[in-house]
Amino acid sequence: MTRQSLQLELAERPTGEIVPGKTFRQRQVAAPTEADLRDGQLLLECLYVSFDPAMRGWLDDRRSYVPPVQIGEVMRALTVSRVLASRSAKARAGDVVTAPMGIREVGVVAEDQVEPAPAALQQAGGGGKVTDMLGVFGLTGMTAYFGMTRIGEPKAGDTVVVSAAAGATGSVAAQIAKIAGARVIGTAGSDEKCRWLKEELGLDVALNYKDPDFKAKFKEATPNFIDVFFDNVGGEQLDMALGRANTYARFVMCGGISQYNAESKSGPTRNFFNVITQRIKMQGFIVFDYAKEYPVAIAQIGQWLGEGKLKRKETIIKGGIASSDEAFKQLFTGGNMGKLLVEVKNPEEVSRL
Ligand SMILES: NC(=O)c1ccc[n+]([C@@H]2O[C@H](COP(=O)([O-])OP(=O)(O)OC[C@H]3O[C@@H](n4cnc5c(N)ncnc54)[C@H](OP(=O)(O)O)[C@@H]3O)[C@@H](O)[C@H]2O)c1
Incomplete structure (x- = not known):
């Protein structure tokens, strides 16, 4: 049976707050497969979506530092994802990476958008977690x-x-x-x-x-x-x-x-x-503005975490992409402490293509 992928699309631009069930539309589509990959592309499945206040600005049709999300497009978002298949030297099937894959369960992403897990994840106090890739190392x-x-x-x-x-x-x-x-x-x-x-x-x-x-x-x-x-x-x-x-x-x-x-x-x-x-x-x-220097910050933050000088927290909403409206609500009403994430798939679960 063809795998389905749930995605969140912009349905209409909000004038004030994001309106649950109205601003975004959830849609099931046929998931892309390994056969859809071209050279330099990776097939990813989302584990966690990062919810960021900036996302509200991306919904407005005005000049900013990135173009607005268009009506009907998958909502832009950064994710921690697992590689299902790869035609890139940047990561292999099974690797966990960050990628701006948008709010969807499965997607194809170009290799220049994909970042492998940083080595500093291993140094972090209490053992680095994949979710740190969207938080302290994100x-x-x-x-x-x-x-x-x-x-x-x-x-x-x-x-x-x-x-x-x-x-x-x-x-x-x-x-x-x-x-x-x-x-x-x-x-x-x-x-x-x-x-x-x-x-x-x-x-x-x-x-x-x-x-x-x-x-x-x-x-x-x-x-x-x-x-x-x-x-x-x-x-x-x-x-x-x-x-x-x-x-x-x-x-x-x-x-x-x-x-x-x-x-x-x-x-x-x-x-x-x-x-x-x-x-x-x-x-x-x-x-x-500082993208070229991220490795310096990642190494320093990893060291501080390892030394116990820096602590981090995360608030994880379970329930997958269907809980996106709830995540936006929490972000703007202070429901989160530390980094706010939606869990789309528990990393312990077995993946299939
Ligand atoms: N310049 C950049 O490149 C850049 C990059 C990332 C983030 N940012 C900005 O950094 C800020 C924090 O982002 P984040 O991702 O770390 O989110 P966050 O702080 O984890 O979450 C947002 C928090 O803002 C507070 N808040 C919401 N509405 C508020 C209001 N009306 N008045 C006062 N506080 C309110 C809430 O906490 P309370 O319970 O305390 O209200 C909420 O938990 C945002 O303004 C974001 O746009 C900028």
Whole structure:
């Protein structure tokens, strides 16, 4: 019997939040087979899909750093996948790789899109897991590393604030600042997340931004002002950080998740001119800017994991591609701690072509 492959296609562009059952359509198609492969291609089956806030931006038809996903196309996503068949020297049948295969169970991918598991996976504390290839060794780990080390450049004694600090990027960025000897404050959306940040990751202060006293606590926690702000959230928290910025502060503009679903965007207003008065350096970046240097970051992160200096967490939603709507919901309502993934197939299960 022909193998079927479930895929998630963009059905219509959302104006605000992704609408379950409406924005995307699930469709069963005949899975490609080894016979469909040309030279330089690999047949992959998805094990885990990475869910990233950036995916919301890819649905809007406007100029960005990648073209928008078109209506009817398979939703773009990075995956950890197993090679079912290969006509490439890059990986063999049975290997586990990362590839931007999109949200589908089986697909054909060109070899230049495929990354084999890094050697650093073996060094990681507690034994590296294939899911780390989408987390600490994946784009969120790379984002945290390059954003913090190249733009934030924290020094011992600096005050560093990281927003969405219990997320995949934020949790790694905050720990890198701790390793650099900074005093680190994280913000997150629940007391449970704040406990994890303080008790397990060793942050100096963790603040729940839903706390009615958040603004007062934020001010209290930054008596010497902020030297580095690693922003994942934008909006009100960015404005607050500008209000508490030290002279010559570095603002690492990583993301602005509080604005991704907003139909009318709001940004820093009251405190924006502190950029001038406090001579703040505010720099945006896209992780791909550092692609050539990923091996450096992967080796360093692998070493920190092995030494127990860096910890990571993941939130895995089981239920396959059918649970994509649930994953998008959790991402934008703070359901995840650490890296958010959907398990499409347990790696222990036997694969067939
Ligand atoms: N520049 C780049 O190249 C690059 C690359 C990767 C990621 N990013 C950006 O980095 C940020 C984090 O991405 P990630 O993949 O690591 O996701 P993540 O932080 O693991 O997950 C998103 C988190 O954002 C928080 N959040 C959601 N809505 C919010 C709101 N309205 N206000 C405040 N917090 C909100 C939630 O946690 P709470 O419970 O704390 O609300 C949620 O868990 C995003 O802005 C993303 O776009 C940038």
